[in-house]
Amino acid sequence: MLSFLAPRSLTELAAMLTPDRPSWLIAGGTDRLIAPASLPAEGVILDLSRLAGLDRIETAGDRLILGAGVTVARLASDDRVARLAPVLTRAARVFGSPQIRNRATVGGNVANNSPAADLTPALLAADAMVRLWRGGEERALPLESLLSRTLDPGEIILGFDLPAAPLGGFVKLGQRQEPAISRLTLAAAGPKGALRLYAGAVGPVPRRLTGAEALLNAGDPGFADSLSRELAAANPGRASTRYKALAARGLAEDLLSQLSGAGA
Ligand SMILES: Cc1cc2nc3c(=O)[nH]c(=O)nc-3n(C[C@H](O)[C@H](O)[C@H](O)COP(=O)(O)OP(=O)(O)OC[C@H]3O[C@@H](n4cnc5c(N)ncnc54)[C@H](O)[C@@H]3O)c2cc1C
Incomplete structure (x- = not known):
């Protein structure tokens, strides 16, 4: 039964x-x-x-505390999220359809561990800690450490704890506007000059693009080219590599536009 x-x-x-x-x-x-x-x-x-507390959105000083049960629709519309983690606001606004956003949760997106998950690269760019519960014990770990394993049976994500990342951009390539499985995403977040840059849907887990990130932080005009080369090198020989490398240049321009405050 x-x-x-x-x-x-x-x-x-x-x-x-x-x-x-x-x-x-x-x-x-x-x-x-x-x-x-x-x-x-x-x-x-x-x-x-x-579960009590799983739907909370709170601030503690300049940190953002999110329960795992916060829906994507709430992420997209909450003022505190927009102020402290605009990368999440932007990722949430291009996520699925309105119906999906009303049900889908941030914890479910990370726990499901799909290579195409949109919120995982956004949370990684925002340098999130994940709060886990198992057998009555709680612990907090850098989200990065969950990438190399799946959750244990009975292990629950309680939520996420993020430092303020006042700049944030999230751009996504799919086969149509919405809803579409991401073919490539770029997420950047942080203070000016210290942004963290991740690409999603480029392998089993999101990848930090350290070379392009350095150029992004330096305001170097070679950023889009470097990003395209770094992505091509990350996935050599795949049928989609050339297409994604070309598309990455356009996404990089859109990301720069968002980070400068001009993009949608
Ligand atoms: C039409 C459609 C469009 C979609 N579009 C997008 C999109 O644009 N971007 C995107 O990233 N995804 C998309 N998705 C995928 C899905 O909506 C997301 O991954 C969503 O965030 C999952 O959250 P959920 O609460 O519905 O998870 P559930 O389906 O309830 O759970 C998913 C998995 O996570 C586990 N789980 C859930 N919560 C926790 C927790 N707190 N602790 C431990 N384990 C947990 C469950 O056991 C299960 O294995 C789409 C799905 C559909 C059907």
């Missing part, structure tokens, strides 16, 4: 995560429910959407 439970606290969640039955986590369901054979016949589905 398949049960459905919606814990309201971490204490309730811990009691529901018993080792004698398989459990499946769900937040907005936009990845989980459309996956082939996504619903098991036996076990328990644990709906995280009512």
